[in-house]
Amino acid sequence: MSNGCFILCENCKKETIYIKKSQNKCFYCKKKIVVDSKIEGLVVALNFCGIKTSSSCQGHGSGFGDSKWSFPCIVLSKENNNIEKAELLVKKYNEKQEKKGGSEWSIVAHKFMQKHERILVPKDKGKGLKELWEEVDIFARYITGFFF
């Protein structure tokens, strides 16, 4: 498993170094960089393999909207071919998951996102956070399995 990656600073938009389970500060603007602990592995794995994320949330206990669902979501940066790379990865992963009846992911647009940004979310959002966080780890292990 990778313990770190380059990550986009939400504040100054530069790529800085991020180390798992550490107090991370942007090398350039010194702003604290916080990634929710339950999705840290997946965020690091994505950024490590060149899919840039611009923000993320592990989900909250109370949920939001009418459904009161709560689920992890990772915002994908719109730079270069970032979304296309992520779509390719998710497609590959979903094919594998489909065979073994596992959980799939999707990349969707959202009204709160900037024009070309997309979010990575579990397909089955109503599952409950505990199970979804396990799915996050399975996806992260799949990605890091390419490299280690």
Ligand SMILES: [Zn+2]
């Ligand atoms: Zn910064």
